[in-house]
Amino acid sequence: xxxxxxxxxxxxxxxxxxxxxxxxxxxxxxxxxxxxxxxxxxxxxxxxxxxxxxxxxxxxxxxxxxxxxxxxxxxxxxxxxxxxxxxxxxxxxxxxxxxxxxxxxxxxxxxxxxxxxxxxxxxxxxxxxxxxxxxxxxxxxxxxxxxxxxxxxxxxxxxxxxxxxxxxxxxxxxxxxxxxxxxxxxxxxxxxxxxxxxxxxxxxxxxxxxxxxxxxxxxxxxxxxxxxxxxxxxxxxxxxxxxxxxxxxxxxxxxxxxxxx
DNA sequence: AAACTACAAGATGCAGCGAG
DNA sequence: CTCGCTGCATCTTGTAGTTT
Numbered sequence: 001x002x003x004x005x006x007x008x009x010x011x012x013x014x015x016x017x018x019x020x021x022x023x024x025x026x027x028x029x030x031x032x033x034x035x036x037x038x039x040x041x042x043x044x045x046x047x048x049x050x051x052x053x054x055x056x057x058x059x060x061x062x063x064x065x066x067x068x069x070x071x072x073x074x075x076x077x078x079x080x081x082x083x084x085x086x087x088x089x090x091x092x093x094x095x096x097x098x099x100x101x102x103x104x105x106x107x108x109x110x111x112x113x114x115x116x117x118x119x120x121x122x123x124x125x126x127x128x129x130x131x132x133x134x135x136x137x138x139x140x141x142x143x144x145x146x147x148x149x150x151x152x153x154x155x156x157x158x159x160x161x162x163x164x165x166x167x168x169x170x171x172x173x174x175x176x177x178x179x180x181x182x183x184x185x186x187x188x189x190x191x192x193x194x195x196x197x198x199x200x201x202x203x204x205x206x207x208x209x210x211x212x213x214x215x216x217x218x219x220x221x222x223x224x225x226x227x228x229x230x231x232x233x234x235x236x237x238x239x240x241x242x243x244x245x246x247x248x249x250x251x252x253x254x255x256x257x258x259x260x261x
Numbered sequence: 262a263a264a265c266t267a268c269a270a271g272a273t274g275c276a277g278c279g280a281g
Numbered sequence: 282c283t284c285g286c287t288g289c290a291t292c293t294t295g296t297a298g299t300t301t
Contacts, residue, residue, distance in 0.1 A: 008286060014273085052276055060284090125272090142285080149287065155272060172294080173271065265300075272293070280284085 006103040006140045008149060010156040012060035015163020017086075020093060022046070023062050024078045029071065033063045064100040065093070076189070076255050083259035084185050087165070091186035091213070094164040098212055103140075105212060107131055107157045112166060113214040116177055123167060124174040129154035182213035185258055187223045188232050192246070192254045201244045232257075 013019070022045045027036050037058045041051060049057070066074040073096050081089060098105035111131050115123055132154050136144055145153065158175055161167040167175040182190075194204045205217045215223065221237060224244065228235045232254070234245030248254040 007284085009284090011273090011286085012275095050275075053274075056275075146287065152272085152287090159273080263301085265298105267298085268296090270293100270295075272291100274291080275289085277288085278286090280286105281282105 005142055006135055007101070007142075008145070008153055009060055009064070010101050010104060010160060011152060012056040014156060014160040015090075015093065015097070016057060016061055017090060017093065017163060019046075019057055020062060020066070021081060021089070023058065024066075024074065024081050027071075027074055027078065029075055031071075033059055033067060036062070036067075065096040068100070072251065076251055079252070079255040080185075080259060088183050088185040090164050091183055092189060094166075095186070095190065095209060095212060097160070097164075099209075103132075103135065103153070104157060104160055105208070106135075108161065108166065109208065109211045112161060112177075113211065116180075116214060120177065122174050122176045123158060123161075125151075125154050125158055126173075128157045131157070180214070182215065182223065184227060184230065186213070188227050188230075188254065188258065191224060191227065191233070191244075192248065192251055195244075195246060196251055201242055204244075205242060230261075 023036065023040060026039050026043055026045065031039070037054060040046060040058060041054055046054060062074075066077065073092075077089065077092060080092075094108075098108065107128065111127065112123065115127075129150060132145075132150050135141065136150070155173075158167055162169045162175055165178060166180050167178060190209055191204065194207050194209065195201075199207065205220045210216075210220050221235070221242060224233060224235045225237075227233055231247060233247050236243045236245070248257060
């Protein structure tokens with residue numbers, strides 16, 4: 001159990017799909033958070049947004065999600081953005097947003113997929129609220145949140161899921177669960193991402209990031225086998241041991257191959 | 262029963278504030 | 282300064298009451 005603290009950072013912005021895409025266009029490798037903020041302000045891409053709000057979006061949402069690890073997420077997404085469908089980008093945004101905001105990742109892993117598997121039709125903000133209250137009881141927050149903050153963070157969790165396509169959109173307190181499945185682009189990216197971080201082939205299969213997409217170890221193996229048909233890798237499964245032959249030399253190489261397919 | 266209206270309740274965008 | 286939390290304003294949605 002990663003005992004990372006939960007924060008209310010999601011409140012600075014939920015999915016921000018369109019804003020993220022616009023910022024990726026403006027961002028250049030090597031650009032700092034502050035520079036991006038300035039470029040965005042002067043670009044005219046955000047005519048209706050105040051400087052204060054832009055600071056929220058860039059510093060509290062874009063930077064923690066995509067400018068970590070030497071900005072590699074931003075660099076990769078920028079490479080992909082022009083070529084791959086929005087649905088693929090949104091899955092990767094979900095991945096990075098969940099890593100930046102552990103409360104969202106845990107909510108998806110523990111509540112969303114449990115409800116999905118249980119055959120429920122919808123998830124309510126009340127349900128999300130119960131999750132938040134339990135987290136506070138478990139000392140996952142630095143202090144006990146106020147009543148309004150609990151209610152709002154609960155709504156942000158479901159709202160963010162809606163932005164990324166896991167739940168029905170719109171301002172609702174009870175959202176329908178939508179069919180959701182990892183795409184080949186997202187799974188190939190995640191597999192190579194974990195590999196490039198130094199995870200062994202077997203440890204990689206059970207990494208918690210797969211559970212954002214509701215995938216068990218066996219689901220991951222099946223998915224990697226499908227990817228092998230596309231030539232991304234070679235998978236050898238013998239009993240409990242899995243060996244993967246990695247075809248691409250780097251994340252950059254993978255992104256280029258995906259873009260050209 | 263359907264359509265319309267008015268109002269309450271809820272959701273979200275935004276920005277200020279205190280702590281460190 | 283940055284980070285994390287919360288209050289406020291606005292917009293959206295649900296609903297009760299009224300009219301057709």
